[in-house]
Amino acid sequence: MISLEKLTKVYGRGDSRTVVLDGLDFSVASGEIFAVVGPSGAGKSTLAHCVNLLERPTSGAVLVNGENLSRLSEKQLRVARRSIGTIFQADGLFSRRTAAANVALPLDYLGATPAETKRRVGELLERVGLSDKASSYPHQLSGGQRQRVGIARALALRPSILLSDEATSGLDPESTASIVDLLKELRDDLDLSILFITHEMDTVLQVADSVARLDHGHIVESGALVDLLRDADSDLGRALRPRRDWEAASGADGIWFVSYEGRHVRPDWVSLLGAELGVPISILGASIERINGVTVGHATLGIGGVDPARVTGALAALGLTATLDDAALRPESDELEDVA
Numbered sequence: 001m002i003s004l005e006k007l008t009k010v011y012g013r014g015d016s017r018t019v020v021l022d023g024l025d026f027s028v029a030s031g032e033i034f035a036v037v038g039p040s041g042a043g044k045s046t047l048a049h050c051v052n053l054l055e056r057p058t059s060g061a062v063l064v065n066g067e068n069l070s071r072l073s074e075k076q077l078r079v080a081r082r083s084i085g086t087i088f089q090a091d092g093l094f095s096r097r098t099a100a101a102n103v104a105l106p107l108d109y110l111g112a113t114p115a116e117t118k119r120r121v122g123e124l125l126e127r128v129g130l131s132d133k134a135s136s137y138p139h140q141l142s143g144g145q146r147q148r149v150g151i152a153r154a155l156a157l158r159p160s161i162l163l164s165d166e167a168t169s170g171l172d173p174e175s176t177a178s179i180v181d182l183l184k185e186l187r188d189d190l191d192l193s194i195l196f197i198t199h200e201m202d203t204v205l206q207v208a209d210s211v212a213r214l215d216h217g218h219i220v221e222s223g224a225l226v227d228l229l230r231d232a233d234s235d236l237g238r239a240l241r242p243r244r245d246w247e248a249a250s251g252a253d254g255i256w257f258v259s260y261e262g263r264h265v266r267p268d269w270v271s272l273l274g275a276e277l278g279v280p281i282s283i284l285g286a287s288i289e290r291i292n293g294v295t296v297g298h299a300t301l302g303i304g305g306v307d308p309a310r311v312t313g314a315l316a317a318l319g320l321t322a323t324l325d326d327a328a329l330r331p332e333s334d335e336l337e338d339v340a
């Protein structure tokens with residue numbers, strides 16, 4: 001478990017004083033992937049550097065399993081940092097070392113015996129599905145494979161926390177999906193707390209259990225991913241939902257946007273809704289995803305010529321809530337562009 005308590009980072013003094021992180025409070029439990037999203041300049045990189053104590057916070061605390069890392073001396077910190085493994089956007093591999101030798105680096109640094117190192121590196125490469133690439137050099141690996149080597153190296157010292165700083169940015173969708181699957185496996189098998197910092201909303205949708213949105217150094221919204229997606233009033237939930245539905249809907253009349261959790265809803269709810277309202281319903285966009293073991297559906301419906309209160313009532317009778325579209329909800333509004 002990692003907790004931030006009133007974490008604050010200020011650069012400069014006097015007129016050039018900039019508060020980059022302003023009293024952040026959140027925790028990432030063991031077995032949880034907590035994503036932090038935010039626009040450029042929100043403070044994401046600064047947060048990553050403060051979490052692994054590459055930079056000292058100006059005030060506030062970073063606690064790992066109850067130990068306050070921000071109070072430790074440099075020497076104590078070197079030991080404590082082993083509990084946090086970090087993966088970066090650029091995998092940071094040494095080009096003249098094989099995959100195995102890259103993974104071995106932290107073990108070499110700690111003075112592990114060659115036999116111990118060999119055994120552990122073998123385990124780690126197997127863990128990330130690269131046993132057959134031990135002798136390959138970074139340039140002989142794909143971007144996704146290089147990132148797997150980076151993950152194996154981050155796990156070498158058995159951390160309880162994994163910090164992912166834009167680790168999937170720049171990867172193609174297939175490699176991203178495979179890294180996301182690997183992170184979820186690691187979360188479950190090793191009970192890791194994973195702090196996943198990114199600007200990629202699509203990836204958040206695939207990977208996160210919980211999400212926080214950072215803006216100008218503040219957490220402006222946070223919650224469980226499933227709850228945010230179902231909350232018709234959540235800006236973050238709206239920004240996270242698949243955009244194709246909105247594109248399909250633009251320009252049409254009487255557009256309703258519905259998000260629902262599958263287990264509470266009858267599969268034939270759209271037909272039932274049409275029968276209740278006595279009008280045809282156009283399905284302008286729909287998608288169903290499994291998110292953290294829960295089926296979450298999104299549907300964009302065209303329902304013309306019906307009093308909105310009747311639509312809301314009929315949806316409520318089916319256990320659904322919905323938003324009637326208006327311009328302010330469209331992702332092309334500045335506000336939502338900023339979120340991503």
Ligand SMILES: Nc1ncnc2c1ncn2[C@@H]1O[C@H](COP(=O)(O)OP(=O)(O)OP(=O)(O)O)[C@@H](O)[C@H]1O
Nearest residue numbers: 011018020038039040041042043044045046047199
């Ligand atoms: N060493 C520094 N001195 C002064 N200001 C800094 C320093 N490092 C970062 N900042 C400022 O802090 C703010 C947040 O920067 P940061 O790099 O953490 O944002 P970010 O969310 O990671 O952005 P991006 O997604 O573009 O990388 C920016 O306004 C930046 O100019």
